[in-house]
Amino acid sequence: MEITSAGNFSCSLKAELKREVTSDSISAFEMAALMIYVVTQTVMARKTSKGSAEEFFPDKLTLPLLREAAADCKACDLWKRGTQTVFGEGRRRATVLFVGEQPGNEEDLTGKPFVGPAGRLFDEALVEAGIDRSQTYVTNVVKHFKWEPRGKRRIHKKPNAQEISACRPWLEAEISVVKPKVLVALGATAAQALLGPKFRVTKQRGEFIESTLAPYVMATSHPSSILRAPDDETRRLEHRRFVEDLKKLARVIK
Numbered sequence: 001m002e003i004t005s006a007g008n009f010s011c012s013l014k015a016e017l018k019r020e021v022t023s024d025s026i027s028a029f030e031m032a033a034l035m036i037y038v039v040t041q042t043v044m045a046r047k048t049s050k051g052s053a054e055e056f057f058p059d060k061l062t063l064p065l066l067r068e069a070a071a072d073c074k075a076c077d078l079w080k081r082g083t084q085t086v087f088g089e090g091r092r093r094a095t096v097l098f099v100g101e102q103p104g105n106e107e108d109l110t111g112k113p114f115v116g117p118a119g120r121l122f123d124e125a126l127v128e129a130g131i132d133r134s135q136t137y138v139t140n141v142v143k144h145f146k147w148e149p150r151g152k153r154r155i156h157k158k159p160n161a162q163e164i165s166a167c168r169p170w171l172e173a174e175i176s177v178v179k180p181k182v183l184v185a186l187g188a189t190a191a192q193a194l195l196g197p198k199f200r201v202t203k204q205r206g207e208f209i210e211s212t213l214a215p216y217v218m219a220t221s222h223p224s225s226i227l228r229a230p231d232d233e234t235r236r237l238e239h240r241r242f243v244e245d246l247k248k249l250a251r252v253i254k
C-alpha cells in the first residue's frame with residue numbers, strides 16, 4: 001500500500017478495502033490502518049454532526065418508547081451536567097399541552113417536570129383557572145437541567161440555540177403523539193422555540209395565535225418569572241394575569 005499524501009490516504013485505503021475482498025494478502029499493518037481509518041471517520045462524523053435528538057428516536061413513536069429513548073439521549077452536551085432526562089408527563093390524549101423551558105433543580109432530581117416551586121405555583125394557578133392537571137400534558141423545550149454552581153446551589157442557566165434545536169425533536173414528537181387541542185408556551189424560550197424568534201411574550205401573551213401546531217396556540221408568562229417578581233405587589237399582579245390567561249384556555253376546552 002502506498003501512502004503518498006494525507007489526502008490520498010483514505011483513497012488508497014478504500015482501494016485496499018476493495019482489494020481485500022478479492023485477495024487474502026492484506027497485512028496486519030494494513031488491517032490495523034484500515035481499522036484506524038474507520039474509527040476516525042466514525043468519530044469525525046459524530047463530532048461534525050450538529051446533534052439532533054432524532055438520532056436517538058425509537059422505531060415507533062409512542063410516549064413510553066420516546067421516554068425510554070430520551071433517557072439515553074446525548075444529542076447535546078447537557079446530558080453530562082444533568083442528573084437525568086426529564087421527559088414530559090401527562091395523559092396521552094391530553095386536551096392541553098404545556099411547554100416550559102427546561103427542568104429545574106427539583107425536576108432534575110426527581111425526573112418529573114414542574115414539581116419544584118414553579119410547578120407548585122403552576123398547579124395552584126391551574127386550580128384557580130378550573131383546569132384539571134390530569135387533563136394536561138406538561139413538558140419542556142429542553143429535557144436536561146442546565147446549571148452553574150453558585151456556592152452550594154445549582155443555578156439555572158438558559159439553554160442556547162444549539163441545545164434548543166438539538167432537543168426540539170423530542171418536543172415535536174410529544175406534540176405529534178398527544179395532538180392537543182390547546183398548546184401553551186410558558187415563557188419566552190418556549191414561545192420562541194414554538195412560534196419563532198420574533199415572537200414577543202410581553203406583547204402577545206394571552207392571545208390565540210394562528211399556527212399549524214394545534215387548533216389553539218397561546219403563550220403566557222413562565223411561572224418562574226412570577227416567583228422572581230421584585231415585590232409582593234408585582235407578584236400578585238403577575239399571578240392574576242397568569243390565571244386570567246389560563247381561564248381563556250379553560251373556556252376553549254369546556
Ligand code: URA
Nearest residue numbers: 100101102103113114
Ligand atoms: N421550569 C420549567 O420551565 N420547567 C420545569 O419543569 C420546571 C421549572
Ligand code: SF4
Nearest residue numbers: 073075076143144167
Ligand atoms: Fe438530549 Fe435534550 Fe438532553 Fe440535549 S438536553 S442531551 S438534546 S435530551
